[in-house]
Amino acid sequence: MLHKHRIALAAGIGALSMATLPASAQNADAISDGVVKIGVLNDQSGIYADMAGSGSTIAAQMAVEDFGGKVLGKPIEVVAGDHQNKPDVGSAVANRWIDVDKVDTIVDLPTSSVMLAIQEIGRQKNRLVIASTGGSSDFTGKFCSPVGIHWTYDTYGLAVGTGQPLASRGPWYFLTADYAFGHALERDTSEAVTKAGGKVAGGVRHPQGNHDFSSFLLQAQSSGAKIVGIANSGADTVNAIKQAHEFGLTSSGVQLAGLYMHITDVHAIGLEQAQGLLMTQAFYWDLNDETRAWSKRFYERHKAMPTMGQAGVYSSLIHYFKAIEAAGTDEAQAVAKKMKELPVNDFFAKNGKVREDGRMVHDLHVFEVKKPEESREPWDYLKLVRTIPGDQAFRPLSEGECPLVKASQ
Structure with missing residues (x-):
């Protein structure tokens, strides 16, 4: 009987020790495929290349570097693609990224028709989609998704x-x-x-x-x-x-x-x-000391001041990495849930909040x-x-027609 008690006590201590370990140590498979892979999908060579393009890729790379290059002990990688402002091209890139290259989240997405197409792919394949330069308010309205986050602005x-x-x-x-x-x-x-x-x-x-x-x-x-x-x-x-x-x-x-x-x-x-x-x-480089400091770093690499969309890519990814740490996994819905729980406080937004429809609410x-x-x-x-x-800048939840909001009421 004493031997059994010792076994039970040892098991209890082991469970307690596991509970106090960091999430990365508790679950060696917390990060799918051993890497967090970011896909920056935008117009790299057309009419929206200046406002997004290579500048958004640089912003994503800066976010990775500033976060230390790892999350939950696993490396973070960035890949970039040109959707040519065509929904079929963007969808083909997104599907290949998810199915073959194991991309975990797709960001940026100027051209709303492409953004909405990728939103549906993310919904079907459980991959987070974080829109920064795409603008249609329908993204968090009638086409909202549990894994869709709209960061910078909307129509x-x-x-x-x-x-x-x-x-x-x-x-x-x-x-x-x-x-x-x-x-x-x-x-x-x-x-x-x-x-x-x-x-x-x-x-x-x-x-x-x-x-x-x-x-x-x-x-x-x-x-x-x-x-x-x-x-x-x-x-x-x-x-x-x-x-x-x-x-x-x-x-x-x-x-x-x-x-x-x-x-x-x-x-x-x-x-x-x-x-x-x-x-x-949503952002201007010369708004305050914080925006100036970050923007000058960006300028050194891009030789142009950042657009609000490019700054939004950086801000959204830092928040995404924090949410992975908090969730203890990079599984899309778990991370999206944490992104909605954690406040946003950085050079881009103060006291920002991601609502249940996926809209990040902040001052404009x-x-x-x-x-x-x-x-x-x-x-x-x-x-x-x-x-x-922010509470005046963005559409009230009650007017958005987001099915996620209706389901929660």
Whole structure:
């Protein structure tokens, strides 16, 4: 009998010791395939290459290095792919990464049609999808997923930031990219303008990667609108704004609203033509000491200041690695659960929170593009107009139509 008691006591001590060990020591298989592999999927060579592209890959590599290169004792690797802004190409890359290369999470994802396609693959194959530069608010709305996290901004937040302040300045007309992101941005901005008492006179849609905006701008001019909402992104935004100046649209009293712009767009347009534009940002390199410190490190490697999407890639991955440590595994749903439990406090966001629908809620900032004479140094392009608290910047859970939220109520 005494011998049995000793065995039981030894077993109890062993169980207690295991409980106090780090998760990595408790479970040697906590990290699938012995490595945490990150796939940065974006436009590496097309119209969104400046706002995402190689800069997002650099941001991911910086996150890995700053975290120490390992999580739960296992190495972290980064791979990069070009989805060419095509859902079929992006889906093929994602499937190969998951099935063959054992990628654990896919990040960045500009072009909302690609982002939404990858969201579905992540849902089916239980892989975390963290969107930073893709924008459609449907990602955490009707297409939300238990393993989908939307980090940096979305079309609802952009509409609140840029659409509402300009709502009363006259009828709106939209120049919209004809794909999922443009449609969502026009929809969300139209709703924001209407709620604020403004009117929408109409709109026209153009193909993604368009070069000649003359016919679209003439339609906007003839509409009688006072505000033309540029509901596109990347090189399309740059070309549309430049050509609007060339065609005399702005000199005729029409105001342009850059509904989705990055600092790289301002850089490409130039302050002479971009001055006065309002733009909503989740991050700006010159916002405070913390943003400046990180951005200067990024600049040393990329030779351009970071966009909000690139900064978001870094921030989201640091949070992801912390969540793996907290969960004791890299299994997607367990990590997503921890990402929603842990607060976000870094140079990118203070007191951020990932909601149950996957939306990371944090403050957004409205900036005005400076006049040339106001700029003190290269990349000194923006001045802060106002900060929108996170609970006002993003769509309420009750309005998102996310099935995960309905199921929890």
